[in-house]
Amino acid sequence: KATVSVLNCSGGGSVCGGGWRSATRTRQMRGGSPTRGNTSAADHPLASNRSDGSAASAGAEGLDSIKIYCRFAPVTAAHQSNGPLNHDIYPNPVGGHTVVVRDDYNGASLDMDCEQAFDGHTTQATVHSEVTEPLIPRLLRGYNCTLLAFGQTASGKTHTMLGPQGGQCEYLKRDEYSGIIPRVVTSLFEHLDASEVEADVDFSYFEIYNEVVSDLIAKATCYDGDERSFSFKGTDKARFEREVSRVRVRTAEEFLHILQATNMNRKLGGTELNHVSSRSHSVVLLRVSTAHTAATMCMVDLAGSECIKKSNAQGMRRYETKNINTSLFALKQVIHALYKRKEHVPYADSMLTRTLADSLKGNAYLRILVCCTSRAEDAQETMTTLRFGKEASSVVRKAPAVNRCQLGREHQLYSQGELEALMQEKATLSAANAELLVENEAVRNDNAVLRMQARQLQDANAQMAHQLQQGVDTSHTEVAALRSAHQKLQQEHTDLKQEQHHTSEQNVYLSHKVTEVQKHMEGILAQIKAVTLENDMLRSELRQSRGTVDGLRQSLTQHTQQITQQQQQHRQQQLLQQPPPPPPQQQQQQQQHVFGSASYVGGPAGRPADPKPAASNTSLMSCVSAANTNNTSSGSAGSAAAPQPRAGGAALPTALIPPAAIPSLTEPLITAEQDALTARLQRLEQVLLRPANSRRAQPGEAEVVPP
Numbered sequence: 001k002a003t004v005s006v007l008n009c010s011g012g013g014s015v016c017g018g019g020w021r022s023a024t025r026t027r028q029m030r031g032g033s034p035t036r037g038n039t040s041a042a043d044h045p046l047a048s049n050r051s052d053g054s055a056a057s058a059g060a061e062g063l064d065s066i067k068i069y070c071r072f073a074p075v076t077a078a079h080q081s082n083g084p085l086n087h088d089i090y091p092n093p094v095g096g097h098t099v100v101v102r103d104d105y106n107g108a109s110l111d112m113d114c115e116q117a118f119d120g121h122t123t124q125a126t127v128h129s130e131v132t133e134p135l136i137p138r139l140l141r142g143y144n145c146t147l148l149a150f151g152q153t154a155s156g157k158t159h160t161m162l163g164p165q166g167g168q169c170e171y172l173k174r175d176e177y178s179g180i181i182p183r184v185v186t187s188l189f190e191h192l193d194a195s196e197v198e199a200d201v202d203f204s205y206f207e208i209y210n211e212v213v214s215d216l217i218a219k220a221t222c223y224d225g226d227e228r229s230f231s232f233k234g235t236d237k238a239r240f241e242r243e244v245s246r247v248r249v250r251t252a253e254e255f256l257h258i259l260q261a262t263n264m265n266r267k268l269g270g271t272e273l274n275h276v277s278s279r280s281h282s283v284v285l286l287r288v289s290t291a292h293t294a295a296t297m298c299m300v301d302l303a304g305s306e307c308i309k310k311s312n313a314q315g316m317r318r319y320e321t322k323n324i325n326t327s328l329f330a331l332k333q334v335i336h337a338l339y340k341r342k343e344h345v346p347y348a349d350s351m352l353t354r355t356l357a358d359s360l361k362g363n364a365y366l367r368i369l370v371c372c373t374s375r376a377e378d379a380q381e382t383m384t385t386l387r388f389g390k391e392a393s394s395v396v397r398k399a400p401a402v403n404r405c406q407l408g409r410e411h412q413l414y415s416q417g418e419l420e421a422l423m424q425e426k427a428t429l430s431a432a433n434a435e436l437l438v439e440n441e442a443v444r445n446d447n448a449v450l451r452m453q454a455r456q457l458q459d460a461n462a463q464m465a466h467q468l469q470q471g472v473d474t475s476h477t478e479v480a481a482l483r484s485a486h487q488k489l490q491q492e493h494t495d496l497k498q499e500q501h502h503t504s505e506q507n508v509y510l511s512h513k514v515t516e517v518q519k520h521m522e523g524i525l526a527q528i529k530a531v532t533l534e535n536d537m538l539r540s541e542l543r544q545s546r547g548t549v550d551g552l553r554q555s556l557t558q559h560t561q562q563i564t565q566q567q568q569q570h571r572q573q574q575l576l577q578q579p580p581p582p583p584p585q586q587q588q589q590q591q592q593h594v595f596g597s598a599s600y601v602g603g604p605a606g607r608p609a610d611p612k613p614a615a616s617n618t619s620l621m622s623c624v625s626a627a628n629t630n631n632t633s634s635g636s637a638g639s640a641a642a643p644q645p646r647a648g649g650a651a652l653p654t655a656l657i658p659p660a661a662i663p664s665l666t667e668p669l670i671t672a673e674q675d676a677l678t679a680r681l682q683r684l685e686q687v688l689l690r691p692a693n694s695r696r697a698q699p700g701e702a703e704v705v706p707p
Contacts, residue, residue: 065400066366067115068393069131070099070386073156074120075374085374085382089117101372101386103379112386113393120374124176127160128183131367135297136187139286140195142293142402144364146300146356147180150328150388151371152381153304153311154274160371161301162263165276181284181299182259186252188286188297202287203255204246205262209280210323211351216282217245217258219265246287261444264451269320269462271311278303279320281327281352294405298359302328302352307381315465327352332388334360338395362397535684542677549673 075084086102097117102109116130135145149157162179185201192199205216249255267279278301286297303324306313313321330350337345338360347357359366370389372382 064365065362065397066368066392066395068112068389069116069118069127069367069369070097070112070114070372070389071118071122071127071156071160071369072120072372072374073154073159085372085376085379087372087374087382089119099386101379101382103383104376105379108379108383110383110386110390112390114370114389124160124163124179124183127369128180128187131369132180132184133187135365135367136184136191138365139188139288139295139297140191140197140199140290140293142290142295142404143400144296144298144359144403146298146359146364146366148300148302148356148366148368149371150302150331150368151304151385152373152378153271153277153306155304155371155373155385157304157369157371158278158301160369161299182252182256184297184299185249185255185286188288189252197290200248200287200289201250201255202246202248202285202289203258204244204285204287205259205282206244207266207280207282208327208351208355209267210320211327213244213351213355214280215245216262216265217247219262246285261448264448264455267320268455269317270459271306271313271317273306273311274304279317279324281324283355289405292404293402295403296364298356298364300356302331305381305384314469316462317466326350331356335388335392335395338397339391341396362400364400366397368392531684538680538684542681545673545677549670552670 072085072087086104088100090098090100092098092113096113096115098111098113099117100109100111118127118130132147135147139145149161151157158179160179161181163177163182188201192201203217207214207216247258249258266282269277269279271277281303282301284299284301286299288295288297305325305328306321308318308321311317311321327350330346330353333346333349334353345360347353347360353360358364368389370385372378372385
């Protein structure tokens with residue numbers, strides 16, 4: 001636990017502006033505590049290290065208090081879906097470069113002037129030499145310096161600040177891959193060795209995760225479960241509620257060793273945009289204290305802004321994205337307020353802006369490295385990043401001041417014996433620290449393995465949470481679908497109920513109609529029975545009529561045969577008694593006398609025709625009927641009866657009607673009888689075929705049948 005001496009944050013100083021005191025010093029200084037003064041840089045012993053060899057005025061120092069740099073990440077094979085970004089980098093005639101970005105989708109474009117622009121092929125060493133290398137001499141002269149890496153996710157911020165793959169151990173010590181933070185520490189110790197100036201370098205490392213400050217060094221050195229997570233108190237926005245650990249380092253190798261151990265505690269996660277994404281804002285503080293100055297180098301690796309639609313963040317990743325975007329928006333609001341020179345600057349809106357308050361106010365040289373992707377689908381996010389850098393470059397601030405500590409007089413108050421005792425105590429502590437370093441190396445390795453396993457478990461938990469969230473979303477979708485189906489079924493059920501009610505009403509109406517139809521059918525059946533009885537009666541009458549007709553026909557046939565026989569007998573008698581044939585005229589008169597004037601054209605010779613008309617068929621039918629009646633009553637005996645004498649005394653011939661005239665006389669009678677029977681049959685059929693709505697004829701009333 002006591003590998004290195006730990007220094008704590010003073011209650012009277014902010015994070016980035018200095019004001020640190022040693023927690024290991026137990027003796028109070030006579031004459032007051034170390035103070036910080038704002039003196040000119042010309043009195044500094046390292047003033048000879050300036051590039052121009054003379055002290056610069058405050059106005060000259062303020063001209064470059066803020067500088068903007070731009071770096072484009074190369075397009076990898078995994079992100080070449082829509083091609084590279086349409087952008088150009090031009091040299092600016094007044095100095096620096098101009099970056100122009102175009103969005104081919106909507107035709108928008110944006111240009112930004114910056115100090116230096118780096119494409120995807122720029123090396124890490126070049127970025128360090130252009131951006132942070134000029135800040136090392138100023139840091140040693142007592143000026144505070146701040147470096148911000150700003151940009152969207154997967155734009156290369158952590159790669160630039162620490163190295164590839166989130167600053168893993170195998171890349172920190174390799175010169176071609178190491179980022180700005182390892183290179184700054186290396187350059188710092190190189191400058192200290194070259195200047196032969198005694199200085200103490202203290203190192204603090206913490207992160208801001210979900211608006212809570214977490215001490216990464218405390219996580220690496222404390223084994224009692226205390227992760228040292230805290231936040232600012234109420235209105236005192238420039239202080240911590242708890243103390244931040246600080247480690248004193250003597251070489252760059254020692255710093256890298258501690259950085260490797262502490263960097264494993266940083267929150268990392270994977271999204272669809274970046275499989276190794278920083279989920280927190282990490283802050284590295286380097287405190288360089290000399291006999292006269294105490295300056296701070298603040299290097300901030302900001303978490304990248306994300307679009308949830310593109311990253312598809314779910315569960316905890318979604319919550320982290322919300323907090324990251326909120327803190328970055330607060331930083332943009334602070335820059336915008338400084339750009340507009342507003343009276344109120346919202347430093348208290350986020351833990352990030354509270355932490356960087358001193359750096360943003362103007363008490364530090366501020367360098368902002370805007371990192372952009374080279375993918376065409378990220379054109380809008382790239383333009384937003386450049387817009388932030390363009391606005392930050394227009395902020396006007398005062399020149400930073402030297403943070404001078406008047407410690408020379410204080411050191412003279414110690415006696416030589418006290419200094420030797422302190423040196424001996426320092427040597428003893430150094431030996432003890434060396435032994436503990438060896439003892440704790442194995443524990444650190446075990447901790448590294450355990451942390452790796454814990455990180456794997458966290459990733460597994462995040463994946464399970466993501467799957468669970470997907471299951472919950474799927475369940476919500478299915479529940480919504482079931483609710484919609486249930487509503488449809490309820491609507492169908494309501495429609496069926498209405499239809500059932502309507503059907504029941506129709507059934508009641510139809511039942512009444514059926515009852516009426518049944519009653520009507522009963523009446524029709526009664527009528528059919530009556531008609532059937534009447535039909536049977538008519539058929540019996542028809543059979544009787546047909547029997548009567550057949551009897552008449554037989555009687556007529558018998559009578560015709562009798563008449564024919566009588567005529568034959570009469571002819572035979574006439575032939576036997578026939579005198580010589582008279583003259584034709586006399587013969588004609590005889591025939592006329594025998595058959596009557598109605599059967600011949602004219603009378604006897606010498607007599608005019610009878611003016612009376614011939615006898616009608618009715619008289620003949622009556623005669624025939626009388627004859628038939630007599631014949632029927634007399635039977636076969638009638639054929640032998642003698643002819644009746646005539647009125648004049650002469651006997652009437654037996655055959656008065658010719659045989660050929662008998663069918664013409666009987667046929668009308670038979671036809672009339674048949675017509676009567678046919679008419680009765682037609683009336684019977686009309687009664688049978690009569691509709692139900694027709695009215696039955698009353699007795700004595702004619703039958704009315706609708707068409």
